[in-house]
Amino acid sequence: MSPARLRAGVAGTAVAALVLAAGVTLLLTHPGAKAHRREARISPTVPESSPSGTPTPQLSPTPTATTKPTPSPTATPSVSLAPTAAPTASPHIMVIMEENQGYAATLGSCGSGSPDPYLCSLASQYASATAWYGVTHPSQPNYVAIDSGWTQGCTTDSCVGGYTATDLGGQLSSAHIPWTAYMEDMPSPCYTGDSSGNYVRKHNPFIVFQDNLPPSPCHIQPYPGAANLVAALDSSSAPAFVWITPNLNDDMHNGTIQMADQWLQTNLAGVLTSAWFQDNGTVIITMDEGTDDSGCCGGAAGGQVPMVVISSKARGRGALPAAGDHYGTLRSIEEAYGLALLGAAANSANGDFSTLMG
Secondary structure (H helix, E strand, O other): OOOHHHHHHHHHHHHHHHHHHHHHHHHHHHHHHHHHHHHHHOOOOOOOOOOOOOOOOOOOOOOOOOOOOOOOOOOHHHHHHOOOOOOOOOOOOEEEEEEOOOOOOOHOOOOOOOOOOOHHHHHHHHEEEEEEEOOOHHHHHHHHHHHHHOOOOOOOOOOOEEEOOOHHHHHHHHHOOOHHHEOOOOOOOOOOOOEOOOEEHHOOHHHHHHHOOOOOOOEEEEEOOOHHHHHHHOOOOOOEEEEEEOOOOOOOOOOOOOHHHHHHHHHHHHOOOOOHHOOOOOEEEEEEOOOOOHHHOOOOOOOOEEEEEEOOOOOOOOEEEEEEHHHHHHHHHHHHHOOEEEEHHHHHEEEOOOOOOO
């Protein structure tokens, strides 16, 4: 080959290399190429179809129970795994638990000379269930039952707890729903002692469950008094769920029905005019047990108890013949927050007043 043709070939090869390099550079720097690579990286993976091509059916969000767990110490409580539908607005719910006197001596004695005119007025202005019952005797198993859907084997007033089952408090904490259980005369937050003054552990359902104790945050607090309660409810960090256990003198246990009724009026009147209550609020006033062994629902035998529901939806409803027990109360609260139904709360035969909430 002549020197001239050799030089021409080398020059052509060099030009081709430059052209190829320029092309690669243009491809790598072209905006469309970058966008294409980014799109390829973030494009979601399309799941494979099932062999039949039919989507896998989903479980119904509403728990259905076919049998009611027996509130026996040896029974194994059932838990509804599927929560009910989430509420449309965050509810505000307060439960006030009274003691021992039963229905006949309280709401069954309304009228001239009634020992509890304030409670009677609330029952008349809002709603009261005339066939509601405790689940057993004595007091403490009823507190445990209304908190967890089962008595957890507690049959006396001296159960020290340590229960590892989930209770309402644990459910609320897991769902990040702020809550506080106020115990009148409790000496310190999450106090685990048997008693102090007019405070007793047997009337504190939350303290006997491990999911409410350290290292979990402490939601069980000494009762702050009427004015401070309303201030806490109307604060920016207000609890959505509130439980109140008055002390032994103020809950009808040691004190009179008249004393308890006066305590209710002093401590509840401000709550019912608070912004907290006006914003989808419900107050439930009930009692642990009655004075006999009457019951309902195929299992409850703790005597007839008062059950007053105070809310905008309950206003003007008056006395209602609905039957239920503490498990039905738990069910109604859990439904309001869209929580799973614990134990016997999963059985609608135990009552349900969720339509009166909020």
